[in-house]
Amino acid sequence: MRAAWLALSLFLTGCAVQTAALRAHPPADLPPVVELRATPFFPQTDHQCGPAALATALGAAGIAVGPVALADEVFVPARAGSLQAEMLAGARRHGAVATRIPGELEALLRELAAGHPVVVLQNLGLSFVPLWHYAVVVGHDLPRGEVLLRSGRTERERLPLSTFEHTWGRSGFWAFVALPPGDWPATAHAESAIEAAVGFERSAPPAVAAGVYASALQRWPRVLSLQVGRGNSLRAAGEPAQAAEVFRAAAEQHRSAAAWINLSDTLLALGRRDDAVQAARAALALHDRWQPQAQQALDEALNRSR
Structure with missing residues (x-):
């Protein structure tokens, strides 16, 4: 892969818009030089850049798992590599919350300033002859115009920021940060947090997933999807009373039929039939696309013995 990279480097030195803007006007609150020296390193074997990069990110998050163990989970032999979905799922299976970050150099540098190594997907070839490669960005030097x-097989590769922008850009600027539950990337948006929390919930114990939703709601309060996700996780964790409180708050704040329906079902499980009927009727009264489910919830509540 290194030889191919050297052969193609001359094609990657054109205009790098983000690099030029950052170097011309560096944000005052962004440190000019960052290096996360404690980030572990796992040399890549053939076609195993995905497991190596993932092991690096997980190790930085305090989760010790090596590339060999990860290879069976994220490596796709037919593709001779790892797909993005497998990378995210692999991080989540091992207890990390994997969250996509904005495809912007400034966002990447801000994550480094926050102490978060960033997994990136690069195309070290050309758009019509791709050479896909996962790496972990662990530092930057803005005055010198470099990333680390x-x-x-290189533990501390220095790459011109403009060249990195080109190779990263060919993947659509795909990148994620893996962090312990409860922590979130500095630059994450609510939409990426929702995707990360839902993905984490699929393989995490319900109580841990509920905690992830709660931490997300501290940063992005009153987001309906996060509220419903927390309610569902609490219910799965055997906390229906707390789940009912979350569903009711979401239903009232957002006039959400889905939240009213979940509330009705939870109240029914708690033996509160009359309250469940009231919640289902509140969902029906909204006359939205949830009408069939709301009617079903009402029928179930009315048919339940007092």
Whole structure:
């Protein structure tokens, strides 16, 4: 892979818009030089950049798992590599919350300033002859116009920021941060947090998933999807009374039929039939696309013995 990279480097030196803007007007609150030296390093074997990069990110998050163990989970032999979905799912299976970050150099540098190594997907070839590669960005030097990566067999690869922008851009600027439950990337948006929390919930114990939703709601309060997700996780964790409180708050704040329906079902499980009927009727009264489910919830509540 290194030889191919050197052969193609001359094609990657054109205009790098984000690099030029950052170097011309660096944000005052962004440190000019960052290096996360404690980030572990796992040399890549053939076609195993995905497991190596994921092991690096998980190790930085305090989760010790090596590339060999991860290879069976994220490596796709038919593709001779790892797909993005497998990378995210692999991080979540091992207890990390994997969250996509904005595809912007400034966002990446802000994550580094926050102490978060960033897994990136690069195309070290050309758009019509791709050479896909995962690496972990662990530092930057804005005055010198460089980034530092754990990449391939190189523990501390220096790469011109403009070249990195080109190779990263060919993946659509795909990147994520893996953090322990309760922590979130500095630059994450609510939409990416929802996707991360839902993905984490699929493989996490319900009580841990509920905690992830709660931490997200501290940063992005009153987001309906996060509220409903927390309610569902609490219910799965055997906390229906707390779940009912969450569903009611979401239903009232957002006039959400889905939240009213979940509330009705939870109240029914708590033996509160009359309250469940009231919640289902509140969902029906909204006359939205949830009408069939709301009617079903009402029928179930009315048919339940007092």
